[in-house]
Amino acid sequence: MFSLIADEATDCAAMAQMALCVRYLKDSEIREEFLGVQMDYIRGQGYDGASKMSGLYRGVQARIRQQYPEAVYTHCKAHCLNLAIIHASKCTYVRNMMATVQTVAFAFNMSAKRLLKFQETLGCDPTSREEMEERQKLQSSCETRWAARADAFHTFLCLYRTVVTSLEDLGANGDTKAAANSLSVLQFDFIITLVTAEHVLAAVVELSTMLQQKACHLLRAATETRVIIATLKASKMKCLALLMVVPVSTATAERSFSTMRRVKSYLRSTMTTERLSGLGLLNIYQEKKLDAERIVDMFAAKKERRLALIFKV
Incomplete structure (x- = not known):
């Protein structure tokens, strides 16, 4: 069969x-x-x-x-994966980022003057030169195989400092197109989208390569797909956790100043920072019950004191 x-x-x-x-x-x-x-x-x-x-x-x-x-x-499952990437890339931020990467790559690769400046800047950046090994220019994005764009995004990220420096120098010398591209690649939306897309496609490109192998069968394809989904979900949760801990405002810190005014008054202006911090915590968290016996025991156990706080039998 x-x-x-x-x-x-x-x-x-x-x-x-x-x-x-x-x-x-x-x-x-x-x-x-x-x-x-x-x-x-x-x-x-x-x-x-x-x-x-x-x-x-x-x-x-x-x-x-x-x-x-x-x-x-x-x-064809490789084709399905490619269609899924295309559908996910319809987001405005992703579409704009991909267009910018392609525009900057063409701007350097299709102009001898810009490419020379890029290579000179790369030569002065040993870190980027080491990461890129023998490559001397940016890669353009593949128009059909979207998973293959991971390599272009990775190259752009590794050479980001070189790209920005080259564009700024060219813009300072009257290159208006380079100046406009410089502003585009410095936008926060562009940077965060580039990093995210590169991370996602770096995982997906391995799946795409595996799906195109002759020895690949449906059971293996389903297993590897579940692994990639689990990996991306874990990354998503880490990103969400990071966004949750980023502060929205400093209101909580500002509210603590009202406690400081009550604790450190004019009559107690010589209070040390350590004492102020301790009394401030006691004042802010008044609803918490403290075990006085345990506190005395911990205080007494720190060192020998003249006053016998712990009686030994």
């Missing part, structure tokens, strides 16, 4: 060409080959989401199932 895999592309003469492959088991090894087959043994079909191929009633998969009902159709 086997499954049929098909995809379509346009050649250099603008003619549509279709590739047909089969996926089968031989000696417990998964294989995908260009082979002539007997359709009686077909058990599966795999295409992308094109309506001509995946149409429910008139698509190729539907017509094949009319003659061979056991040929179950599977939408």
Whole structure:
């Protein structure tokens, strides 16, 4: 038994060409080959989401199932992942960030003057040069394989200081386009979105690569997908926890000053900071019950005192 895999592309003469492959088991090894087959043994079909191929009633998969009902159709999971990334990237912040990264990359790579300035700045930054190894320029984003954009975002993040310095220097020398790009990459929205998108795609790109391997099967794909989802959920909770602890205002600290005025008055102006802090806590948390016996025991146990606070039998 086997499954049929098909995809379509346009050649250099603008003619549509279709590739047909089969996926089968031989000696417990998964294989995908260009082979002539007997359709009686077909058990599966795999295409992308094109309506001509995946149409429910008139698509190729539907017509094949009319003659061979056991040929179950599977939408290419790598293509599904790519569509999911595209859908998630419709957010305005993500779309603007991707456009800025692409614009800056083109601005440097398509201009000899800007590229020379970029390479000179990179040469003066040993940290960025070490992280990028042999790379000497930014990477442009792939237009179709969105998971592959993780590499472009990672490169941009590693070279962020070099990018900003180069743009500012070019802008100071009259390059208005570089000056505008400099303002864009310094925006908080751009920075936080770039870091977040790079983190998410760095995890997803491994899944995308795995889904395109010949040896990958549905059980492994489902297992690895659950692992990625769990990892991203954990990262989401950490980010939410961080946002929760970031203060919104300093009102609580300001309210404590009213306690300070009651505790440290004109008659007690020589009070030390440690004593003020202790009395302030007692005053603010008056509703909390204190164990006087335990406090005396802790005070007495710190060192020997003239007054016998603890009686030994």
